[in-house]
Amino acid sequence: MGTEQDINHQMKVVTGDSGYVLEDVPHLADYIPDLPTYPNPLRSNPAYSVVKQYFVDMDDTVPQKVVVHKDGPRGVHFRRAGPRQKVGIIVSEEYYWDSLMSYYGFAKIVTSLRQVYFDSDEVHACIVTCGGLCPGLNTVIREIVCGLFHMYGVTQVIGIDGGYRGFYSKNTIPLTPKVVNDIHKRGGTILGTSRGGHDTMKIVDSIQDRGINQVYIIGGDGTQKGAAVIYEECRRRGLKVVIAGIPKTIDNDIPVIDRSFGFDTAVEEAQRAINAAHVEAESAENGLGVVKLMGRYSGFIAMYATLASRDVDCCLIPESPFYLGGEGGLFEYVEKRLKENGHMVIVIAEGAGQELLSQFLQSTNEQDASGNRVLQDVGLWISQSIKDYFKQRKIAMTLKYIDPTYMIRAIPSNAADNVYCTLLAQSCVHGAMAGFTGYTSGLVNGRQTYIPFNRINERQNKVVITDRMWARLLSSTNQPSFLGPKDIIEVRKEEQPPNRLLDGENGKDDKPGN
Ligand SMILES: Nc1ncnc2c1ncn2[C@@H]1O[C@H](COP(=O)(O)OP(=O)(O)O)[C@@H](O)[C@H]1O
Ligand SMILES: O=P(O)(O)OC[C@H]1O[C@](O)(COP(=O)(O)O)[C@@H](O)[C@@H]1O
Numbered sequence: 284m285g286t287e288q289d290i291n292h293q294m295k296v297v298t299g300d301s302g303y304v305l306e307d308v309p310h311l312a313d314y315i316p317d318l319p320t321y322p323n324p325l326r327s328n329p330a331y332s333v334v335k336q337y338f339v340d341m342d343d344t345v346p347q348k349v350v351v352h353k354d355g356p357r358g359v360h361f362r363r364a365g366p367r368q369k370v371g372i373i374v375s376e377e378y379y380w381d382s383l384m385s386y387y388g389f390a391k392i393v394t395s396l397r398q399v400y401f402d403s404d405e406v407h408a409c410i411v412t413c414g415g416l417c418p419g420l421n422t423v424i425r426e427i428v429c430g431l432f433h434m435y436g437v438t439q440v441i442g443i444d445g446g447y448r449g450f451y452s453k454n455t456i457p458l459t460p461k462v463v464n465d466i467h468k469r470g471g472t473i474l475g476t477s478r479g480g481h482d483t484m485k486i487v488d489s490i491q492d493r494g495i496n497q498v499y500i501i502g503g504d505g506t507q508k509g510a511a512v513i514y515e516e517c518r519r520r521g522l523k524v525v526i527a528g529i530p531k532t533i534d535n536d537i538p539v540i541d542r543s544f545g546f547d548t549a550v551e552e553a554q555r556a557i558n559a560a561h562v563e564a565e566s567a568e569n570g571l572g573v574v575k576l577m578g579r580y581s582g583f584i585a586m587y588a589t590l591a592s593r594d595v596d597c598c599l600i601p602e603s604p605f606y607l608g609g610e611g612g613l614f615e616y617v618e619k620r621l622k623e624n625g626h627m628v629i630v631i632a633e634g635a636g637q638e639l640l641s642q643f644l645q646s647t648n649e650q651d652a653s654g655n656r657v658l659q660d661v662g663l664w665i666s667q668s669i670k671d672y673f674k675q676r677k678i679a680m681t682l683k684y685i686d687p688t689y690m691i692r693a694i695p696s697n698a699a700d701n702v703y704c705t706l707l708a709q710s711c712v713h714g715a716m717a718g719f720t721g722y723t724s725g726l727v728n729g730r731q732t733y734i735p736f737n738r739i740n741e742r743q744n745k746v747v748i749t750d751r752m753w754a755r756l757l758s759s760t761n762q763p764s765f766l767g768p769k770d771i772i773e774v775r776k777e778e779q780p781p782n783r784l785l786d787g788e789n790g791k792d793d794k795p796g797n
């Protein structure tokens with residue numbers, strides 16, 4: 284890090300040379316003085332001790348933006364995840380062990396003191412899953428249990444039953460490598476999940492009463508907000524308890540990270556629904572297939588499923604407003620497409636067109652137990668509106684509507700997501716053992732990192748419709764942009780904002796295939 288470091292303890296922001304900024308995560312030692320440390324058991328683990336590069340350097344950090352200008356600032360960085368290696372003056376018996384091993388040619392990392400902040404026998408870990416289902420939940424649970432057990436010799440791991448409320452209203456579930464051995468082959472979560480029920484005081488009381496000192500919280504935006512307040516309360520009480528998050532969101536709406544686990548699986552599974560819609564549409568005269576995909580506020584699944592499929596003629600997402608009647612509207616486009624091709628497929632994200640919908644249907648201010656707005660079924664509504672339009676025009680057509688949401692959410696994760704879940708879980712465990720807390724484990728530019736809760740919780744990740752990925756989609760479907768003259772002025776303004784960074788705002792739309 285640079286020479287003139289300025290450390291803001293509350294935010295844990297460290298600045299360095301040339302505009303370098305580290306948005307660091309809290310550590311137990313920040314508020315508990317004189318914490319004992321222990322040699323890292325991985326040091327003598329046959330699988331890892333010979334791997335020179337396995338331990339990460341204490342100072343390793345990962346940049347948030349990888350596209351930079353010659354004279355631009357180095358920008359925001361996050362702490363690199365992984366087992367810690369602390370370089371320094373060595374006066375422990377570990378030095379002699381390492382030196383001896385080195386002398387006989389077994390290990391080369393002689394000047395390192397590898398530390399953890401928990402003795403293996405002291406760890407009492409728990410895992411909780413919250414919010415909606417997502418492929419890969421069981422893999423993450425499995426790999427946390429196995430990582431703790433096999434890498435760090437931790438044997439006390441329990442599961443919290445049914446989300447946050449399980450902390451204070453249910454019995455816990457003992458977790459061992461045997462119990463979790465083949466759970467990754469199943470969808471859902473073996474621990475159960477729920478919405479609502481976040482009572483910070485009751486949860487922290489339960490953590491304290493049960494003697495839990497590592498809490499692994501798997502969940503989406505709501506869950507990570509809940510994790511942040513649990514962390515604050517543990518810190519206020521001065522507890523030696525690590526609060527670590529793993530981001531779960533099938534909608535991919537969590538900011539900063541490259542993508543969330545289960546997203547890849549969801550996009551792949553969505554292909555089956557799109558294929559079915561295409562087959563139905565192709566087989567009928569003037570056939571139209573409508574597929575509704577997940578995405579309450581962010582249209583990532585719809586966008587990627589559309590780009591992957593090539594059978595979709597129109598993709599509608601919450602970020603891109605559209606209209607039905609008149610010139611350049613959806614009805615006109617559908618009619619034109621059916622005339623040209625005889626069939627058509629529309630993919631619509633569940634949160635798309637909600638404002639439009641509320642003009643036609645009476646809006647309910649219904650919320651789920653977590654406080655999320657309950658959306659009206661846009662797929663059904665748009666299907667009915669299109670049918671009505673064609674009926675009025677006396678044009679025969681056949682429309683089939685498919686909502687595969689719960690079939691997609693309930694499947695086990697695919698191979699790529701399984702590997703991703705494993706890395707996320709192991710990184711999370713390394714961070715907890717190293718004494719970090721108040722962090723979410725996440726992939727940033729292909730590297731595992733620890734991200735402070737406030738960065739994860741400050742906003743939602745959304746598709747940026749003025750970035751290249753959405754342009755690629757428009758050119759692949761040939762759909763109208765649905766932007767009226769007023770919208771175009773707005774978009775143009777956004778195209779050249781002052782000091783615009785080179786990466787997309789969310790840093791994600793630029794990632795795959797750019
Ligand atoms: N702002 C918040 N503060 C504390 N807990 C929250 C907050 N928002 C949601 N939660 C809790 O997090 C859990 C999951 O939230 P939810 O929004 O349903 O799913 P997700 O985490 O997948 O977005 C619920 O138990 C809910 O009570
Ligand atoms: O029917 P449920 O369980 O409330 O879930 C529906 C919602 O869950 C989601 O899968 C996202 O849930 P999370 O916020 O829990 O990740 C959305 O796509 C969908 O709107």
Ligand SMILES: [Mg+2]
Pocket residue numbers: 414503504505532
């Ligand atoms: Mg959510």
